[in-house]
Amino acid sequence: MSAAPRLRDVAPADLDALAALRRRAVIAVEAPYTADELAAWADVDLGGLRTAVATGSGAVAIAEVDGAPQGFAWVEAGTRPHLRSLYVDPRASRRGVGTLLLRRSEQWVRTQGGRWLFVAASLNAVGFYAACGYASDQPFAVRLDGPSGPLQLAMRKMVRRLD
Ligand SMILES: CC(C)(COP(=O)(O)OP(=O)(O)OC[C@H]1O[C@@H](n2cnc3c(N)ncnc32)[C@H](O)[C@@H]1OP(=O)(O)O)[C@@H](O)C(=O)NCCC(=O)NCCS
Numbered sequence: 001m002s003a004a005p006r007l008r009d010v011a012p013a014d015l016d017a018l019a020a021l022r023r024r025a026v027i028a029v030e031a032p033y034t035a036d037e038l039a040a041w042a043d044v045d046l047g048g049l050r051t052a053v054a055t056g057s058g059a060v061a062i063a064e065v066d067g068a069p070q071g072f073a074w075v076e077a078g079t080r081p082h083l084r085s086l087y088v089d090p091r092a093s094r095r096g097v098g099t100l101l102l103r104r105s106e107q108w109v110r111t112q113g114g115r116w117l118f119v120a121a122s123l124n125a126v127g128f129y130a131a132c133g134y135a136s137d138q139p140f141a142v143r144l145d146g147p148s149g150p151l152q153l154a155m156r157k158m159v160r161r162l163d
Contacts, residue, residue, distance in 0.1 A: 018069060021069055021071070024089060039146060041144065060075075063100055065092075073085060077108075083105055086098060114162065115162050116161055118158070123156065137158060142155060
């Protein structure tokens with residue numbers, strides 16, 4: 001049995017490893033997305049994440065076991081606190097890493113005075129967020145550039161009140 005993950009803030013030196021982890025996590029997603037949709041999702045530009053880490057805007061946390069990254073989360077505060085990223089290495093899935101990172105993100109939003117956390121949930125992750133207390137709002141789609149041209153990645157807006 002592996003040790004419990006430790007959480008810490010992400011540093012710029014972590015970003016390449018997290019980009020690789022993110023790609024592994026996306027490629028491992030199965031239903032309901034097509035291979036083109038997953039390729040487009042995997043190729044999304046990470047400039048916003050890099051800027052957040054460089055400037056300290058929002059909170060970006062990493063979960064590690066023995067120094068090896070297991071997952072990361074990026075959350076932004078403001079009038080509509082928003083979870084921007086949550087990815088767990090597929091080799092570490094269903095061990096509570098995603099829940100740990102989500103709860104830390106929620107706690108950070110509370111410290112900023114936020115009382116709700118909004119999530120743009122990929123359809124594969126709706127069950128995860130529902131298990132973590134998030135209510136499903138309306139469907140929407142994100143326009144991405146896929147290998148065969150523009151496509152629409154179907155998602156759901158979800159939200160949880162942070163009591
Ligand atoms: C979604 C994701 C973050 C979940 O992380 P995780 O560490 O595997 O999740 P946890 O172990 O904390 O799961 C907690 C509970 O959520 C639910 N859950 C997790 N994954 C689920 C799935 N694929 N389907 C249905 N329920 C799920 C279960 O109730 C689970 O408890 P259990 O394992 O005791 O049954 C991870 O699978 C991932 O990174 N997926 C690819 C990227 C992604 O979709 N990110 C979200 C973008 S919005």
